[in-house]
Amino acid sequence: MDFIIEIFNLALELIISFDEVVFEIVWLSIKVSFTALILSCLVAVPLGTVLGLNRFFGRNFLILLFNTLMGLPPVVVGLSVYLILSRSGPLGWMNFLYTPYAMIIAQMILIIPIVTSLTCQKVEELFMEYRELFLSVRVKKSQQFWVYLLDARYALLTIFLAGFGRAISEVGAVIIVGGNIDHVTRMMTTAIAMHTSRGDLSLAIALGLILLFIALLVNLTVFILKVIAKRFGYD
């Protein structure tokens, strides 16, 4: 029991004292995962919507592909991105390896399939609901696109959360392409892995609790947004 109390104390202490080192890695984690999420959504939301609204040859194949890619092993993503960004790899000249950029790219590869698949599924649901209505009043395809997105906006928020969760909790890929370099690419998860390998298990779990706390804050924000929207009848 003492062990558990010690961990909670340590986590609280780190948060309350605003520990500079911890704050730095927390901030980097948020920056990287948030950027990865935004960039991924710019690609994945339109992609998912197009997949959900249209019927074309190869569509089922694409849906199957993205669904499968949701299960991509992060380590494999990390290794692939590493080989591409390595100074001897095809994109080595960009000097992205061991920088936050590399970590963003790796996380994007992990998030895009999730956001694409889930968006596609949600939009398809709405499509079934509205198709006949839209056909009868002759709404243009491009207009339909925005209506579906607007109607799916709360579902999309949850989808973004799923993507963000995958990104910020992931360690296998970012530790390979980021290198867990102090003050440069050390994130929550890589720091947790590092402290585990130092045998400093309580500090590792304390950091894990802080990570969970951040996830809670993010989710709470979205939750409150939804509640407010409902109250004002925008649901």
Place this chain on the structure above:
Amino acid sequence: MVMIKTLYIFIILLSASRLVAGEIILQSTTSTKNSGFYDYILPLVKKSIDVDVKVVAVGTGQAIENSKRCDGDVLLVHDQESEIEFVDKGYGVKRYDLMYNDFIVVGPIEDELNLRNETDIKTVLRKIYESQKIFLSRSDNSGTHRKENKLWELANLKPLKYSGGWYLETGLGMGATLNIAAGKNAYTVTDRATWISFRNKSDLDILFEGHPALFNQYGIIVIDKNFCPNVNISDAEKFVKWLMSEKGQEIIDSFRLGNEQLFFRSN
């Protein structure tokens, strides 16, 4: 629009951490990082020669592979044989003996096999082998793993055929392997620096140390510019020169964790 603006701000924020001149990447073994050695020495490097050293700590085998792909400027590892091969093949300029310490055998504190009274590593390994007590091997091509293999060879034993039985290949780093050893109360070979800085020792203790075969030499190599044109050769050489200088060696010698000296100067 808001999204694009946010994105723009993030990109600006992130660009602060791009690689610039005055920075080098050190491909390193894990023991030097996990023990806090770099936290001690790198601020002094920055102060003396104004070089920012970014440390990527992986096992020796992986550090060498990464360097062969030109993803580092300096290599600091501990497997003399592969270091010499690395230089011979033209990947590195020159190899220096940087510092040393030693390997130790750790295991259950009760010491059922009475290893503490032994004087020869061969007998120690033979006793573990014959008792079939659980022994953890790194099996990750790290410096420690290669040393462990050499020690079994020296003792003329082939534990690999018992892999999955009492001889367990973790394929993990030293710290992760020590965590498993602590959980299973098993025997393993570790470098002293990782052991001293390791905080989850549980019921493990040093059972054997001090044999000449357990010597652990760390080497340092600047990656060859002819092979990797991107190497920041001037800062890399400045860094290695500083470490090998009287001052650098003195600082290596002065690093303590608790009251223990982890690395000893070679020069």
